[in-house]
Amino acid sequence: MEQKKLLIVDDQNGIRVLLMEVFSSEGYATFQASNGKLALEIVKKESPDLVLLDMKIPGMDGLEILKHVKAINKDIKVIMMTAYGELDMIKEATDLGALMHFTKPFDIDEMRIAVNMQLEGGSSSQFAIGS
Numbered sequence: 001m002e003q004k005k006l007l008i009v010d011d012q013n014g015i016r017v018l019l020m021e022v023f024s025s026e027g028y029a030t031f032q033a034s035n036g037k038l039a040l041e042i043v044k045k046e047s048p049d050l051v052l053l054d055m056k057i058p059g060m061d062g063l064e065i066l067k068h069v070k071a072i073n074k075d076i077k078v079i080m081m082t083a084y085g086e087l088d089m090i091k092e093a094t095d096l097g098a099l100m101h102f103t104k105p106f107d108i109d110e111m112r113i114a115v116n117m118q119l120e121g122g123s124s125s126q127f128a129i130g131s
Contacts, residue, residue: 004119007031007048009039009065010081011057015104019052022112028119036060040068047073049119052111053098055082055089063092070097077118081106 006028008019016032023030031046033039036059042048051069055062062080069076080093080101090101099118102111 003027003029004050005029005031005046005048006115006119007033007039007042007046007051009033009036009051009057009062010054011035012054015054015081018108019111022108023115026112026116028115036065036068039065040072043069043072043076048076050077050079050115052079052081052115055080055086055093055101056084063089063096066093066096066098079111079114079118 006023008016008023008030009032010016011034013034016034020030020032031042031048033042036057039051043051053062053065057065066078066080069078074097078098080090080098081104082090082101083104093101100114
């Protein structure tokens, strides 16, 4: 079976490194980007199965990146991460096709379970986890 691809987009290096370690050890091919431009280049080149996308990124915010990702390939699954309780942005992200969101600091095990369910479960059902 082909290895599932996961793209982590966050401007905080520590979060990218942590998530890369967790999901590499889960057996996924992991990619990382610190900004929207790089993230979209990776999406075009690698076509990841799932994107973990931070809401607040300098330059191009998470909603803008999400719109571009879905324009490139509407089947790419996206999970949003946010340090803020911005319900209007979260609702908009969901309307744009994000599956769920995690509020930082998130529980890494909850995140791991959610990603595994999305990538291994094969179901396209939408549900929300987190606060």
